[in-house]
Amino acid sequence: MALRERLRRLVQKPGSVDLAPFRALVDAANEREPRVRKLSDDDLTAAASALRKSGVHREDDLAELCALGREAARRTLGERPFDVQLIGTLALLSGHVAEMATGEGKTLSGALAAAGYALRDRRVHVMSVNDYLARRDAEWMGPVYAMLGVTVGWVGQSSTPEERRAAYQADVTYGPVSEIGFDLLRDRLATDPGDVVRPEPSVALVDEADSVLVDEAMVPLVLAGAADLDAADPRYADLVRRLRPGLHYATDDESRNVQLTPAGAQEVERVLGGDEGLDLYAPDQLATLTAVNVALHAEVLLHRDVDYLVRDGEVKLISESRGRVALLQRWPDGLQAAVEAKEALEASPSGEILDSITVQELVGRYPVRCGMTGTAMAVAGQLTEFYSLQIAVVPPNRACVRDDEPDRLYATSADKEVAIVEEIAAAHATGRPVLVGTGDVAESERLARRLARAGLDRVVLNAKNDAEEAAIIAEAGAYGAITVSTQMAGRGTDIRLGGSPSTPPGTAPAEAGGTDHDRVAEAGGLLVIGTGRYHSSRLDDQLRGRAGRQGDPGGSVFFTSLQDDLVTRYAPDEKTSTKADDDGLVTDKNAHWVVGHAQRVAEGVDLELHRNTWRYNQLIGLQRREVLADRDAALNGDAADRAMAAGAADHHAELTKIAGAEAVADAARQIVLYELDRCWAEHLAYLADLREGIHLRSLGRGLDPLVEFNAEAVPAGKRILPDARKRSIAAFEALTATEEDGIDLDAAGLQRPSATWTYLVHDNPFGSLDERALRGLITMFKSRRH
Template identity: 60%
Template structure:
């Protein structure tokens, strides 16, 4: 009866479109048939098992019978290769992925195996599969870990990571299943858009994407576009400006807004800067002052006031290395746009990196939209189910845990100030450590993790720290976090991807640790998203293990100050402990978190509103570029536009060389014009909101400016190409394109752009003005 009521409840929730209610009853009914196949499959040799999997390739379609066979074969392959028999819930997850859902499976429930079996299932249908992860470490680890399962099922597997050569990348993508970080796959897409020979392409046409840690990839990463830049020349640093700004003081010479996104000079600060730079007029139009010097001062002030060492970036090996806040890791080959990057390098007194120009960009949403079939898996999908539906048309399927969760989630402990909170955290660690229970502490950033480690050392409490400085040691550190007496301090746990087993990697002390209460998880502050809180909590209570979690918070935490600074009156702290127990304080911190989540959602929506047009234009242009790349179109167009010059060159070089030169010329100018178009659109975005004063919608104005400019690209490309064709000279080596200005960047990297490049402070100010005007009316 209970099972019937549960099914009815699920259907009712589905009817009213509540998130996380995708119907899996049909697949639950297949589980007995899958179990029935086990004894027979156990008798097969490895070769016979592989043959049985190969037989699925001949199936005209994939229905219930094929799902049953695939899951049975996958369970047997995992038992032989990994000594792990897939749980029924893992097979439900596999079938959820094969039907294009985002499946929610709790931490430790075996998402990696479920994803591998689904990827194999798609591959056995003849489709190329990309398993997209949040970082390179997880991509490589999972590909290597699951390889024996894929081998038994007769499916090839590879992975991509930053250190691979072009040939190695091409081989990885040629595999039936290829693992890769979302950024790495995205950058390969961007690099493929710059090639001038078909044989240089590394990615085949995309078919299926299975997104691991789907909420992190599809929601968190989606706020920041992937931007490819190419080197132009050596960077230039204004050392004089950097020295002046370094001496400025907050509150006297400059101010910042409450959320730490903007900084500006006060009149006193402007006066100090002008005098220090030789009596210039910062706001004048002369050559010594004016816009260029003011821009240099502004970016130097941004670097000085808003970017913090060990929070936003590290300085390592004489270089500034950015920290990806959503992953708690160093962002390899990533930098801020040139002016800001140079300003931070000047601030830290390290050599400037090359200056660059933006070549192309792509949003995560556009990257995922390239795949005809998309599925995903994560431990916290329901919280973003509406966003997954709105932006990706994906539905969430909640997979029940194999063993009920018995973790105890304790009430938040709130303190009046961060310093008193830190003292209480150290005391909590001392108390729990005294029992022998392992402790995992989740911090907000590198600086906080190292400050806490220092406090623990002073208290004679030994800990291991995992942050962006040593993320290469991640697996070893996390694997031992469940040992008796262990204290592990880590930055962002989302996407760490390694289970914490009680008793350590070998589980030797498992029973002893379980009897003590299991892993105790401590959060040093609430994250800007409840999902990140849940991912940290989920490290305890794995597969029915005992465990507990508690979050510490302060009414002066960054989350509260940024998103809900007006604390209700009447909230008081205990005089002795400084702890705040009022219910209103808990409500206020929860409110701050909801506001932060709302801001992030609006950033995502705003990003997509503006980039939707850009993506449409890019698709049109790429279709033309692909034709230039794969056919004789470039030669035909230039022969028609400049017949005499073309005939002249045809007499001096063979037809194949001339055709290749025409292709390179036109592709070069097409790529340049697209880069110019992106720069134009950036300028439009930065100024478009001023038109709102005339009661015009900024988005409509953006479209009015962008569309006519886009239509100029192809005619201008042809015009420039004809001019280059006229300028080229014939040397002993053939047509000398570099001498005619056809030079491509010698290196590329990615820019980390502003969190919300489409919602300027001007727009926010105008929203407030319009709101006040409406109130007056």
């Protein structure tokens, strides 16, 4: 046995968790299965309740949980979890990330793990990537939870405060990571303990863990309040639209930067200055220069149907990692307004940021973190570095027999697109279903038009119709189907050969698809075609993983070209003297190396951005924690009243005599909370201005912007609490009271925003697109001065 285990470890992926202890527990669960099957439904629920009393910590408890969970799933869903699904459950209960291939039943493994944590009396948040998956999984797994005596709820974008409060009271709460974060932000500005909707949780179980914890890690979630901020001047959008590339501005494809040339600056000065003249680089024209550059960025570097859509009169950002509309997401106000002006749309509301938190900081607040995904090992280093998570690579229930062909590299994009259409037509002629993964909306629609001209029926799934994604994906395995989709990461629906089953998700393929399943299998199964390598090999693997589920036949192949954005952007200096065949196909190994090299560079850039974001937000998070500690003491205790009694003793005694101790304590609480919130909002605004200015200053002097930022941000953070205390005492001393009306709080000027809203910022603190546009100011400023 020892030799067998050593051999098993040799074939496991290096750096992964040893599965041997989990296999032993599953074997023990299998031995209990005959006994558990004889239990009545009530007895099974009672047995699970008995586990809650023990806490599910001992090995016997874990084996019993697996046995009870398996039987609960069999009875309620008609689905008996495989051994490997129970291994995934145990990996999650051990605080790991379970890597399980597409179609291996991650949802059920996650539900059993969440139930296990709940039976340990820990409140669990199951974080998904969107509303649809949160609601689907909570309702789908609901009967399993009920039989195990565990309560479950879900929150979504449309949930009311009452619905949210009820959902968070459940043992297990499903929700999109953004909504869970927004609820935290709203709770952090509550002025009454009863307004808090989200009890302190202890476990974060993250679905699509690599997408949430890596791709989305640097996304700030923002709570904003109404403020009178100027919209973008449409003059700038009109002006930059008339500028000519090469003559008036130059772009740098590698860094995605754009800047005015001297001729462009002269043209801007001529148009804006009129007869009076204008020096665009004069110190008093910095606002104008910034506005022109941001407008230029919006016009040149942000492309409709690639970076954003226009839908219902609004700009909708497209998530690069998911290929769909990023709900509630927007660029920083200046860039957002510039794009709206570019598209001649009404400006969206702008506001003062009241609080924010990154996804990484949000997940990092949970004492216990775990997750599941199909592609974790590719980012194992980041999961360990930023979250202290290890990977448990769970083998598939049936060996994968998918045929992954080598890349086909072409000299030009045109040659590549012709070859893709020919490959699709050849597969379609045999009845084989084809799933094509594209890089963006524009490419998906361009390919769809080519297929239409070739007389091939196809279904397109991209950010323009992502609401229909579940239905479209479910039919992608039907006989003769052609599905063209943007990025498949996190779409959360399995593709079954033969099309969608009439039975619940998770049913065995032969039961679900019947004859159609067999017919598609005989044709070779699902063929996955990638129209180019993504910026991460992990996204490539997620696309590949859509074929070959549960031992089904299938295949995958990626078509690339030396003109792909990945190559021109991340390996522009790598030259090849490769000759192409008559059809444009390139077979030279050096040329193939260039594509792989470009992808590795892109992955390195993403990692560095992640690190920079973490370093930047680490300081802000520490400062916020100090403020929140004082805020919590004021909200849930008598710290505010004691502070006012100490700082304004005579006035405190006078007000107490007139209005009573309770009224004075409440007034003190409201004042302290208001001033803490105001000081924090002002600090965030200061940090935003500081960050922008630091880039210009540090780049001009060759300094590290992070070091320069911290040098000024740290002292500013230390002033927050003393300033809030001084303001609170001054506001408290200005209070008046009468015996008839009590304390007049209105006169204290505690004017909170009339409206608040939440959104995500599509931003990287030391590498956002608008800041790259602003970096060009340094070069241009120097050229004008010399």
